[in-house]
Amino acid sequence: DIVLTQSPLSLAVTPGEPASISCSSSQSLLNRNGYNYVDWYLQKPGQPPQLLIYLGSNRASGVPDRFSGTGSGTHFTLKISRLEAEDVGVYYCMQGLLLWTFGPGTKVEIK
Amino acid sequence: QLQLRESGPGIVRPSETLSLTCLVSGDSISSSFYYWAWIRQPPGKGPEWLASVNYRGASYYTPSLERRLTISVDTSKNHFSLRLNSVTATDTALYYCARQDCRGDICYRTFDYWGRGLLVAVSS
Numbered sequence: 379d380i381v382l383t384q385s386p387l388s389l390a391v392t393p394g395e396p397a398s399i400s401c402s403s404s405q406s407l408l409n410r411n412g413y414n415y416v417d418w419y420l421q422k423p424g425q426p427p428q429l430l431i432y433l434g435s436n437r438a439s440g441v442p443d444r445f446s447g448t449g450s451g452t453h454f455t456l457k458i459s460r461l462e463a464e465d466v467g468v469y470y471c472m473q474g475l476l477l478w479t480f481g482p483g484t485k486v487e488i489k
Numbered sequence: 490q491l492q493l494r495e496s497g498p499g500i501v502r503p504s505e506t507l508s509l510t511c512l513v514s515g516d517s518i519s520s521s522f523y524y525w526a527w528i529r530q531p532p533g534k535g536p537e538w539l540a541s542v543n544y545r546g547a548s549y550y551t552p553s554l555e556r557r558l559t560i561s562v563d564t565s566k567n568h569f570s571l572r573l574n575s576v577t578a579t580d581t582a583l584y585y586c587a588r589q590d591c592r593g594d595i596c597y598r599t600f601d602y603w604g605r606g607l608l609v610a611v612s613s
Contacts, residue, residue, distance in 0.1 A: 379552070409595075417599055419536075426585055426603035427536060433597055470535055474598060477549060478538040 380404055380473050382481035390489040397458040399484045401471035406451045407434075415475035418447055418456045421483075422467040430469075431456065463488060491515040493586050493604035500610050501580075507573040507609060511586030512566075519544040519564045524589040524598060527560065527571045529582040530606070537582075541589055542569055576611045583608050 381404040391397045407415045414434035419427035429438040431447035434454060444459040458465055466488055471481040497509035511525070518525065526541040540560040542548040548560050554573070562569040573580060583606040589598040 411595055413595060413597065415597070419600075421536075426587075426606055427600070428603075429599050429601055432592060432599045438599075438601070468535075472536075477551065478600075480536045480538070483535045 380407075380476050380479055382471055382473060382479060384469075384471060384481040384484050386484060387482065388485040388487070390487045391458075391461045392489045393463060394460050397461050397465075397486060399456045399469050399471075399486075401449075401454040401456070401481055403452045403454075403473060407454075407473050407475050408451050409475060414450050414454070415473060416447075416449075416454050417472045417474060418445075419470045419472060419480075420465070420467050421470065422464075425467075427470060458486075461486070461488075491588065491602050493588065493602060495584060495586050495604045495607035497584070497607055497609065499608060500612055501576050502613055503577055503611055504575055507571075507576050507580065507611075509571045509573075509584055509586075509607065509609075510568050511570070511604060512568045513588075514567070517564075518562060518567045518569065522591045524549075525562065525569045526587045526589050526600060528585045528587055528600070528603075529580075530585065531579075531582045536585070539573075540571060578611050581609065581611045 383402045418431040421427040435447045468483040492514045501507045524541040527539040530536045540550045542560045559572040585606045586604045587600040588602040590601045
């Protein structure tokens, strides 16, 4: 099984400031086709998760460009360039290389 | 606009079988592009993918629960279903249904549409 860990588990950020979340995998998520099989989701309070980033660095439709995904192999990062109030919630990384598993989540709050 | 809606019991007794249905509206469940999935989220924890199925009934299961799970699709009713047998308190969770789309030439699958979720408690 592939195990994902995230850090930090919680984060308080001043609006307008950047935020960064890390995701580490127990094995490489780099497929032989050159793509990293990792996604990022945001779960806002009372809502289901929504897709932000897929294949490591591709923004989903409608996702603001303040969100970006980087990394390869076993280490990945989600960056928010300027946090807005609507960005609060729990962020999950997810691997899609061997079936699908989610990380434990990182709770982002407003400072 | 695609919508998914979960239905089923809010409470299930220990050792019994949980049966859930996801009604898909706004699109045909018979599209060859998509898989249809069940994901659950225990209170205060992260999501856990359970199973996926396509319109022909091809399915995948999470290994830890495979012996207890059955996913199925009914194209005539445009819905898909999940059965989880021998439930215990650890199966208490918010159960979501979701669509898995197919992105790019590699047909990479993400969960792009989700239902609102159905809270299921296992209790006597």
